[in-house]
Amino acid sequence: MAKTPDTKASSEQKPPIYLLDSMAFIFRAYHAMQRQRPMSTRSGIPTAATYVFVNMINKLRKDFSPHYLAAVYDLSGPVFRDERAREMKSVKKFNIKTQQFEETDYLGYKANRTEMPADLAQQLPFIRRALEAFRIPILSYEGFEADDVIGTLSCKLSALGHKVYVVSSDKDMMQLVNEDVLILNPTKDNLILDSAGVEAALGVLPERVIDVMALRGDSIDNIPGAPGIGDKGSVELIQQFGTVEAALDRADEVKRKTYRESLQNNRDNILLSKELVTIHTGVPIEYELDDMLTQAPDNAACRELFSELEFTTLLKELAPSTSNAPLTYNLQPTPEQIAALLADARSIDLSGRVNGLTVAVFEDARALAEEVATDLSTEQETEPEPPPSQSMSLFETPEPKSPEPKVSTGASVFQIGLTTSADFAIVVSLHAPGLREALEDPTLPKHAHDLKAVLRALEPHRIDLAGVRDDVMLYSYLVNPTHGSHTLPDVTARFTDRALSPASKTPTESEIANLLPEAANAIHRLSGTLRSQIESAHLTHIYETMDLPLVSVLLRMEQAGVRIDSAVLGEMSSRLAVDIDNLAERIYADSGHRFNINSPKQLGEVLFNKMLLPKPMKYGKGKVVSTAQDVLEELAEHHAVPALVLEYRQLAKLKSTYIDSLPQLTDSLGRVHTTFNQVGTATGRLSSTNPNLQNIPVRTALGREIRAAFIPAPGNVLMSADYSQIELRLMAHFSQDPLLLDAYRTGKDIHTLTASEVFGVDAATMDKETRARAKAVNFGIVYGISPFGLAAQLNIDQKTAKTYIETYFDRYKGVQRFIEETLETVRRDQSVKTHFGRIRPIPDIQSRNPNMRGFAERTAINTPLQGTAADLIKLAMLKIDQIIRDRRLKSQMTLQVHDELLFDVVPEEVQELQELVKQEMEHVAEFSIPIVADVGVGPNWRDIK
Structure with a gap:
């Protein structure tokens, strides 16, 4: 057994050859991902098996740098084993309960195999395309299986002096192992099996593997073997007799009755089983060794495939496009050179974050005119010849995060990268001649990635950026809000034919000078590409009236921040520490063990192995029994310890996330400045980070107590404006249900x-x-709740919950009609829209996986409601912010949490702000029912009335 193959041949050795057992790994990749949440594109194409298979190929090439590599495939259709297996009319099976052999009809070779899952069959063409894109030859031969082709090639190639590595996890392949043929199993940490390794793994040498397999049989391929003997017995018999034939001839010497009778009564079937498990090594396949030479992947084909399948990570790992040529650097340009480049600019590109760096990039609109003209040449053959071009990039050296406002100094930390069409780059100071004027010129169009980050970076330098038209981060989110990341590298990889070069954590000036022009280049290309996509999807109005103008509103809210009473949180922290310690002691006492409650492994050991509580069906990584919240909630109905652990976890999380953390994040005025994210959720809602203020619980006493620490500026009051039952009201509007419409129009309590x-x-x-x-x-x-979910929530049986839901739909027929029509539309379009037209792809609506399909259906029902509510409050924020600034009010909008807005209000403006906020929130858009906002004031967030 070895761990690393000898991939470097000496002068007397020929390079090794790797033969990939393709279908074995395709099935392995598929089933591995089925245990997780399956992957699919926004158009509904399943991709999990393809993704895992491609990663396996990448890892194989990276780990072993194979000189020769080929993928061997099975073909559909009959093979020679089918004809031989027809001689087997019946088989015997050993019944463990009766200790008797039972005879049944033999159904045929591989008769037990179920039909390939439809979502796997759909991926096979993409996997073949991946192999073709990697320039890996695909070998197969009609009438024979992949095992036979691999066996034949192994014999022929090893006879030519090559060492052969069979890349497979199939035990049948062990029969091929000899001095020159080895097994490589990449799923077992690149385990290499030689003859000694086979013997250690199976108990016999490679030349006896066929005999063991003949006795064992194969339930998947419907090879009966010797019934009643099994894995252990097959090894024992071959170790004793050497071969199947010897064991059959000397069966009366076998002491164990079951083994003896099985050999005596199944001779013909056992011998035929041996023939069926034997890999054929004489397949008349023709091949060219030169075709197996490992080549560099076809980047264009890989990029096309990975883009189609939305493999963003794989796209970024591709080698940079040849158009990303290395730049030369001039780190000491003259002022005249700088002024000349700036004076000729026609538009500017700006970017927020690139590879973890705070960066802004801007570029002449003509910088890629020649390339764009080439791209469109088939449609626009008379494209005019472009003038010389140049681009500019702005970079801010990362500094330690500080809540204090930055003050500009004479020596700017900014650097600018300017690049011309001749691949010439220079790096200069932010205060380059003409740069401020260019940035503040509203007639000079600008394109951005993460405009808010750009504005935040420019603010300390007192530069009033103007003329921004495109934010490609917001464009990417509009195109598909379900993507997990909208960073510039990810968006570039998804929507262009190139990838940004990676940067180190502490980039050199040369890295910066190269990175920033690349980013400018990418933003320029993305601006046009993504603008066209949102125009085609009729999303331009959302971008121009909602998403883009909201950037500056959110920035003002971030700058204002929310004031925190650290003394209140300090007192809570001390009290909570005592409560957590007391809970821990109760857990130790009730469980009878002292252990690390925060360790899932130790907790599982105590709950399931020492306290012997019933183990859940779900398992985590490495088969560790899950101690997730839903598991503990179920156990809490039967024992006190899981309930105490849930309480312990809640207190510990609140203490660490908010009570202890918030005071550490305040500035000198006691204010916390969260960062709002417009592209962080698939629902359209805003999210916030550093700190996350969206998830402070409101229904628990402790959560409300944390809200008491949110206070106004000295002398001011806090004001809250919260949409009342907004999603239920929107359900009334969308469904046009008579009962709901009447209830909300006449002021009836909907729950009553x-x-x-x-x-x-x-x-x-x-x-x-x-x-x-x-x-x-x-x-x-x-939220599309099921009878199971409602039963769990109300602690009732599922039959009663089902009756409640059926009765609801019987009374509210409009709601049922809305749900049915929505699902019908989503099944057709595989996407759903909000009232304002924002689109959310839901490809899993057609999934064959019932869990995925059920989740997709619930998402389809809820998105028009939650998404519309999210858009509604954004529109209200825009209008309220504009009025506050127009009237020059001193009060500030400071926080948005789901359907609620928070304001820091000076006393003399309370009445005016209450009236205008309520008016705008309730009338920013008109619906079939009245929209109601509850507005109140108080000394802190908890005590607002």
């Missing part, structure tokens, strides 16, 4: 109404618990 309609309880005698159950039904329907 539902309790009356669904539970049959009179409103006059209704208690709070009944109304709360009706509330769960109302909001559950909005």
Whole structure:
């Protein structure tokens, strides 16, 4: 057994050859990903097996640099084993319970195999395309299986003096191993099996593997073998007798009755099984060794395939396009050189973050005119010859994060990279002649990536950026909000034919000078490409009236920040530390063990192996029994310890995430400056980071206590404006259900109404618990809840929950119609729209996986509601911000959390701001029912009334 093959041949050796057992790894890749959440493109193409297979090829090439490599495939259609297996009329199976052999009809070779899953079959053409893009030859031969082709090639190539590595995880391949043929299993940490390795793994040498397999049989291929003997017995018999034939001839010497009778009564089938498991080494396949020479991948084909399948990570790993040629550097340009380049600029590109760097890039609109003209030459043959071009890039050297405002000094930390069409780059100071004027010129069009980061970077230098038209980060989000990342490298890899060069954490001046022009180049290309896509999708109005103008609003909110009472949080922290310690002692006492409660492994050991609580069906990585929240919630119904652990986790998380962290993030005025993210959720809602203020719980006493630490500036008050039941109101609008419309138009309590309609309880005698159950039904329907989910939430049986849901739809027929029509539309379009036209792809709506399809259906129902609510509050923020600035009010909008806005208000502006905020939130868009915003003021966020 070895770990590393000898990939470097000496002068007397020929280079090794790698033969890939393709279908074995395709199936392995498919089933591996099925245990996780399957992958698909926004158009619904399944991609998980393709992705894993391509990564396996990449790893193989990286780890072993094979000189020769070929992929061997099975062909559909009959093989020679089918004809031989027909001689087997019946087979015997050993019944463990009765200890008897039972005879059944033999159905044929591979008769037990189920049909290939449809979502895997759909990926096979893409996997073949991947092999072709990697320039790996595909070998197969009609009438024979891939094993036979591999066996034949192994014999022929090793006879020519080459060492052969069979890349496979199939035990049948062990029969091929000899001094020159080895097994490489990349799924086992690149395990290499030689003869000794085979013997250690299977118990016999390679030349006896066929005999062991003949006795074992193969349930997948429907090879019966010797019934009742099994894995252990097959090895013992071959170790004793040497061959199947010897074991059959001397069966009366076998002591164990089951083994003896199996050999005596199944001779013909056992011998035929041996023939079926034997890999054929005489396939008349023709091949050219030179065709197996490893070549560099076809980057264009890889890029086309990976773009089609939306493999962003793989796109970024491709070698840079040849158009990304190395630049030469001039780090000491003259002012005249700089002024000349700036004076000739026609537009500017700006970028926020590139490879973790805070960066802004800008570029002459003509910089790529020649290249664009080439791209469009088939449609625009008379494209005019472009003038000389140049591009410019702006980079801010990263500094330690500080909540204090930055003050510009004479020595700017900014650097500028200017590049011309001749691949010549220079690096200069931010204060280059003409640069400020160019940035502040509103008539000079500008293109950006992460405009907010650019504005934040320019702010300390007192530069008022103007004329920005395109933000490719926002474009990318509009095109597909379900993508996990919209950074410039990711967007560039997804939408262009090139990738940005990686940068180190502490880039040199040369790296900067190269990186920034590349980024400018990418932004220029992306601006046109993505602008065309949002125009084609009719999303331009959302970008121009909502997403782009919201950038400056969010930046002002970030700059304002929210004030924190650190003393309140300090007192909470001390008290919570005691409560957490007390909880820990109760957990130790009730479980009978002291252990690290924060360790899932130790917790699982105590709960399931020492306390012997029932193990859940779900397992985590490495088969560690899960201690996730849903598992503990289920166990908490039967034992106190899981319930205490849940409480412990909640307190510990709140303490670390908010109570202890927020005071550390305040500036000298006691204010915390979160960063709002417009592209962080698939729903259209804003998110926030450093710190995340979106997830402070509001329904728990502790969560409300944390909100008490959010206070206004000295002398001011806090004001909150919160949309009331916005998603239920939008359900009334979308569904046009008569009962819902009437309830909201006449001011009826919707939860009381539902309790009356669904539970049959009179409103006059209704208690709070009944109304709360009706509330769960109302909001559950909005989120596409299932009977199982509602039963768990209300602690009732599924039959009753199913009855509640059916009764709801019987009373609210408009809601049922809306859901059915929405699902029909989404199944057709594989996407769903908000009221304002924002699009969310939902490709999994057609998935054959019921869990994925169910999640997609719930998403399809909820997105028009939650997405519309998210857009609605954005429009309200834009209008409110504009009025505050127009009226020159001193009050500030400081925070947005889901359907709520928070304001820091000076006392004399309270009434005016209350009236204008309520007016704008309720009337920023008109619907079939009234939209209501609850507005109140108070000394802190918790106590607003």
